[in-house]
Amino acid sequence: MTGFVHPATADITLAGVLGALADPVRLKLLKKLLEKRHGCLSCTEAAAGAEMPKSTLSHHFRILRDAGLIRTEKLGVENRNRVRWEDLNERFPGLLVAIMKFQS
Amino acid sequence: MTGFVHPATADITLAGVLGALADPVRLKLLKKLLEKRHGCLSCTEAAAGAEMPKSTLSHHFRILRDAGLIRTEKLGVENRNRVRWEDLNERFPGLLVAIMKFQS
């Protein structure tokens, strides 16, 4: 684990983004992260209330990361995650807003 | 095969819609169907250019149908498919436009 791999903005795909959000758990995670906008949340912070094993949660974060939705950086003992807001709006303007509007 | 099952508008879920569109093949299918707006296309018409077995194609149409994205009716020997445009805009206003804008 020598740092996380993130796709370049140009490599983010529509099907990839939709696939990453095609799951209630990941929709909630992104919602939580979006509330902070440019702020960060650790995995456990973002997953507050989501009852599931760490391994499954880690898997979901990986999906979001691989799809280009979030950027993860290790800070001390925890991982700081933030939505790649600018990158996503550059690649797919308006998409994220249109989707997350409906996530209560 | 006594007709197709379609979810009620209220039962269409965000994760379901995103999941159904989280695939390049299905994105293209919907794009083709959308070009006809309120018109219909048979499965083979919509799949023109998509090189794949009938069974796989049938599977993809089923995913779109189960997610509430299309309505399928049997007409003679073929199936007529159309996008559930009004239903989707009632359930998730603006979502489909925002997504399909990026499907070239």
Place this chain on the structure above:
DNA sequence: CGTATGGTTCGATAATATGGAACTATTGAA
């Protein structure tokens, strides 16, 4: 009737998700 068309369904294999257990890295305390 037989045959062509336009699909669906079945069944086997390939790919992906879940979750327990073990592991790693960092921090803090004894």
Place this chain on the structure above:
DNA sequence: TTCAATAGTTCCATATTATCGAACCATACG
């Protein structure tokens, strides 16, 4: 420095889902 706690990843086995060939079904037509 050693021990334990925290925060998460990775590995592996099982469960779910996708792909595609083969068989099947319904309709139209000669």
